[in-house]
Amino acid sequence: MAERDLIERVVAGLGRRGDRLLVGPGDDAAVVRADALAVTSTDTTVLGVHLPPDGHPRVTPEVVGHRAMATALSDLAAMGVAPGEAYVALTAPPAWDDARLEGLVRGAEAVAAATGTTIAGGDVSAGPGLVVTVTVVGWAASEAELLRRDGARPGWSVGVTGVLGGSATGLALLTDPRLAGADVPAPCPPAEAEALIERYLRPTPLVALGRRLRAAGAVAAIDLSDGVATDADHLARRSRVRIDVDVDALPRQAGVDAVAAALGADAARTAAEGGEDFELLVAAPPAAREALAALGVRWVGTVHDAGGAPGARLLRDGAPRPWRGWEHGA
Amino acid sequence: MAERDLIERVVAGLGRRGDRLLVGPGDDAAVVRADALAVTSTDTTVLGVHLPPDGHPRVTPEVVGHRAMATALSDLAAMGVAPGEAYVALTAPPAWDDARLEGLVRGAEAVAAATGTTIAGGDVSAGPGLVVTVTVVGWAASEAELLRRDGARPGWSVGVTGVLGGSATGLALLTDPRLAGADVPAPCPPAEAEALIERYLRPTPLVALGRRLRAAGAVAAIDLSDGVATDADHLARRSRVRIDVDVDALPRQAGVDAVAAALGADAARTAAEGGEDFELLVAAPPAAREALAALGVRWVGTVHDAGGAPGARLLRDGAPRPWRGWEHGA
Incomplete structure (x- = not known):
C-alpha cells in the first residue's frame, strides 16, 4: 500500500491546466481531448549521468524533477507547439524515500505549472538508481504550425x-x-x-x-x-x-x-x-x-x-x- | 556517435502501422494524426525488479522488450481502445551492449507488430541498471468507447x-x-x-x-x-x-x-x-x-x-x- 499512498499524495498536489483532461491519474490510462496533431517526445534523466551523483548538496529532489520536466518540454519548444500533458515515470532506489520523491514531483510540477502543462499520469517503481522518464505531449491544429x-x-x-x-x-x-x-x-x-x-x-x-x-x-x-x-x-x-x-x-x-x-x-x-x-x-x-x-x-x-x-x-x-x-x- | 548509430539501426527495424504517423523518430518529437480522445499510459520495467536479475538464461533481451511493451499495452486493453503509438525509453548499464539493446527493441517491436502499434519515438541513455519505460497511446472517437x-x-x-x-x-x-x-x-x-x-x-x-x-x-x-x-x-x-x-x-x-x-x-x-x-x-x-x-x-x-x-x-x-x-x- 505504500506505493498507493505515495501516489495519492503526489496526485493531490498536481494541478489541471486547460480543459483537455477527461480522466486523470487513477484509471488504467489518462484520457485527454485531442487536437488534430499530437506531438510527443520522451526524455530520460538519470541521477549520476545527466546530473551529478546522489548526494551533491545543490542537486535537491526538486532540482531533479525540474530538470527532468524542463528537458522533456524543451523538445516541444523546438517543435513550436503548446504543451498539453506530461507523464512521469519514476524509478527510485531505497535511499529515495517518499519525502524525496514528493520533492522531485514538486519540482516537475512547478515547471508544468509555469508552462501550462498538466501531469496526467505516471508510474513509480523500485530500481537500482534514480531514473526519471518524462513523456510530453503537445497539440497542434495543423502541420503548418510545426517547427521541424x-x-x-x-x-x-x-x-x-x-x-x-x-x-x-x-x-x-x-x-x-x-x-x-x-x-x-x-x-x-x-x-x-x-x-x-x-x-x-x-x-x-x-x-x-x-x-x-x-x-x-x-x-x-x-x-x-x-x-x-x-x-x-x-x-x-x-x-x-x-x-x-x-x-x-x-x-x-x-x-x-x-x-x-x-x-x-x-x-x-x-x-x-x-x-x-x-x-x-x-x-x-x-x-x-x-x-x-x-x-x-x-x-x-x-x-x-x-x-x-x-x-x-x-x-x-x-x-x-x-x-x-x-x-x-x- | 555510438548512440546515434544504435538509434539509426534500431529505427530502421521499426514498422509503421496505420497512417497516423507524420513525423517519426529523428525530429525533436513525433507527430501523429489524432482522433478525438488520446488514451495514454506509461509503464516501467526494471530488470531485477519486474524480471529476475540480469543473467537468467531465459530472460533474454527479447523477453525484456516483449514484457515491457506487453505490460504497457495491457493498460490500453483495459481501457477498451485500439493502440496507436508507443514511445520506448531505455536506460542501460555498460553490460547491455548495442546487440542486446537491439534484441530488446526487436522483442518490443514484435509485440507492437502483433497489436497494430507503431513505435514512434524513444530515448537511449546510460544508467545504473536496465530500465525500460514504455508510454503507449491509444485513440478513441468518444468517451462511450472507453472502459473505465x-x-x-x-x-x-x-x-x-x-x-x-x-x-x-x-x-x-x-x-x-x-x-x-x-x-x-x-x-x-x-x-x-x-x-x-x-x-x-x-x-x-x-x-x-x-x-x-x-x-x-x-x-x-x-x-x-x-x-x-x-x-x-x-x-x-x-x-x-x-x-x-x-x-x-x-x-x-x-x-x-x-x-x-x-x-x-x-x-x-x-x-x-x-x-x-x-x-x-x-x-x-x-x-x-x-x-x-x-x-x-x-x-x-x-x-x-x-x-x-x-x-x-x-x-x-x-x-x-x-x-x-x-x-x-x-
Missing part, C-alpha cells in the same frame, strides 16, 4: 536564442575540483556564478518562445541539448544541407569567458559544444530575419547546398577546423 | 477473461530454488511447465479482446497486473462499490494446482494474488452477461452497495477472510 528539423534551405540564415555555454560552465562550477571547493574563489562575480549554476540546475523550456519564433517566420528548429556543434549537425543532416556556424558569433553567458580562462579552456568552444543550454537554434529565410531578431534571435550561421555531404561546420575567421574533432559533417 | 475503472454499479456481475495464476507459477518455476534446479523435475507435465513460464515471460496484451468486451456490454474494466485481490479492490474503490469475489471460482491455468501443491501453497490464493497474468477483470450489468460469457468471460463475483466502505472482498464458501491479509477493503 528538416525544413532548412540553402540561402537561409541560422540563429540562436539567448546566450550559450552557461550550463556547461555551471556544471564545472558545481563539480570541477579546480573550481568546486568551498575555499576556491569563483573566477567570476558571485551573482554570475550563481546564474551559471542555476542555468545548469534549472533550465527553462522555451515553449512560448518556440511558438513565437514559428509565427515570426522560423521554419526549422532544434533545441540546444547537445550543443550547437552537434545540434546544428542534426538539423543539417535532417534538412540535407550544409550549415556553417561562426563560433565567435555565438553569444556567451556572462561569466563563461572568465571560467573558461581559469580552466585554460576556449570559451567559444564551450559555447559551441557545452550543451544543455536548452536555447533554440532556428533556420529561417531572409524575409524573416528582422522579425526574428526582434524576438532576440542572433544570426550565427548560414545554410548552403550540401554538395552530397550534409552536416554542420564550425568556422573561425571564416576558416573551418577551429579545433580538432568538431567536424560532424566530415 | 469507475463504472461498476451495485447489482452487476464481475468476471475475468482467461485463466489465472500462470504468471506467478511460471516465475516460481524459473526462480524458486525448490523448483528451478536442472535436476528438479517439474511437478507438472513439461508442456504445462513451459506454458506457465512463457505466460510469465511473454504475456499477451488483450487489446482486441478489450474492445470486443466493451462492444458486448462490459462497462468497467481493469487489467490484472497486481492480481484479482488488489485489482478488484482498485476497481471497487474507483467505482465506490463493494466487490465480492469467489476465489474458488477463479479459473486457474493448467499446472498451477500441481506447482502450488509441490510448494505447499494454496492454488486459489495464487490465482487471486499472483498477479501479472494481464487478463482483464470486467464489471457488467445483467443484460450483458450472456454476450460476455460468449467471449470467454467467467463470472466470479458481484457488485454491491459499498455501505461507506468501498473495496473488494475475497470469499470462500460464501465467507470472507479466506486467508490473512487479503481484505483490501477493510
Whole structure:
C-alpha cells in the first residue's frame, strides 16, 4: 500500500491546466481531448549521468524533477507547439524515500505549472538508481504550425536564442575540483556564478518562445541539448544541407569567458559544444530575419547546398577546423 | 556517435502501422494524426525488479522488450481502445551492449507488430541498471468507447477473461530454488511447465479482446497486473462499490494446482494474488452477461452497495477472510 499512498499524495498536489483532461491519474490510462496533431517526445534523466551523483548538496529532489520536466518540454519548444500533458515515470532506489520523491514531483510540477502543462499520469517503481522518464505531449491544429528539423534551405540564415555555454560552465562550477571547493574563489562575480549554476540546475523550456519564433517566420528548429556543434549537425543532416556556424558569433553567458580562462579552456568552444543550454537554434529565410531578431534571435550561421555531404561546420575567421574533432559533417 | 548509430539501426527495424504517423523518430518529437480522445499510459520495467536479475538464461533481451511493451499495452486493453503509438525509453548499464539493446527493441517491436502499434519515438541513455519505460497511446472517437475503472454499479456481475495464476507459477518455476534446479523435475507435465513460464515471460496484451468486451456490454474494466485481490479492490474503490469475489471460482491455468501443491501453497490464493497474468477483470450489468460469457468471460463475483466502505472482498464458501491479509477493503 505504500506505493498507493505515495501516489495519492503526489496526485493531490498536481494541478489541471486547460480543459483537455477527461480522466486523470487513477484509471488504467489518462484520457485527454485531442487536437488534430499530437506531438510527443520522451526524455530520460538519470541521477549520476545527466546530473551529478546522489548526494551533491545543490542537486535537491526538486532540482531533479525540474530538470527532468524542463528537458522533456524543451523538445516541444523546438517543435513550436503548446504543451498539453506530461507523464512521469519514476524509478527510485531505497535511499529515495517518499519525502524525496514528493520533492522531485514538486519540482516537475512547478515547471508544468509555469508552462501550462498538466501531469496526467505516471508510474513509480523500485530500481537500482534514480531514473526519471518524462513523456510530453503537445497539440497542434495543423502541420503548418510545426517547427521541424528538416525544413532548412540553402540561402537561409541560422540563429540562436539567448546566450550559450552557461550550463556547461555551471556544471564545472558545481563539480570541477579546480573550481568546486568551498575555499576556491569563483573566477567570476558571485551573482554570475550563481546564474551559471542555476542555468545548469534549472533550465527553462522555451515553449512560448518556440511558438513565437514559428509565427515570426522560423521554419526549422532544434533545441540546444547537445550543443550547437552537434545540434546544428542534426538539423543539417535532417534538412540535407550544409550549415556553417561562426563560433565567435555565438553569444556567451556572462561569466563563461572568465571560467573558461581559469580552466585554460576556449570559451567559444564551450559555447559551441557545452550543451544543455536548452536555447533554440532556428533556420529561417531572409524575409524573416528582422522579425526574428526582434524576438532576440542572433544570426550565427548560414545554410548552403550540401554538395552530397550534409552536416554542420564550425568556422573561425571564416576558416573551418577551429579545433580538432568538431567536424560532424566530415 | 555510438548512440546515434544504435538509434539509426534500431529505427530502421521499426514498422509503421496505420497512417497516423507524420513525423517519426529523428525530429525533436513525433507527430501523429489524432482522433478525438488520446488514451495514454506509461509503464516501467526494471530488470531485477519486474524480471529476475540480469543473467537468467531465459530472460533474454527479447523477453525484456516483449514484457515491457506487453505490460504497457495491457493498460490500453483495459481501457477498451485500439493502440496507436508507443514511445520506448531505455536506460542501460555498460553490460547491455548495442546487440542486446537491439534484441530488446526487436522483442518490443514484435509485440507492437502483433497489436497494430507503431513505435514512434524513444530515448537511449546510460544508467545504473536496465530500465525500460514504455508510454503507449491509444485513440478513441468518444468517451462511450472507453472502459473505465469507475463504472461498476451495485447489482452487476464481475468476471475475468482467461485463466489465472500462470504468471506467478511460471516465475516460481524459473526462480524458486525448490523448483528451478536442472535436476528438479517439474511437478507438472513439461508442456504445462513451459506454458506457465512463457505466460510469465511473454504475456499477451488483450487489446482486441478489450474492445470486443466493451462492444458486448462490459462497462468497467481493469487489467490484472497486481492480481484479482488488489485489482478488484482498485476497481471497487474507483467505482465506490463493494466487490465480492469467489476465489474458488477463479479459473486457474493448467499446472498451477500441481506447482502450488509441490510448494505447499494454496492454488486459489495464487490465482487471486499472483498477479501479472494481464487478463482483464470486467464489471457488467445483467443484460450483458450472456454476450460476455460468449467471449470467454467467467463470472466470479458481484457488485454491491459499498455501505461507506468501498473495496473488494475475497470469499470462500460464501465467507470472507479466506486467508490473512487479503481484505483490501477493510
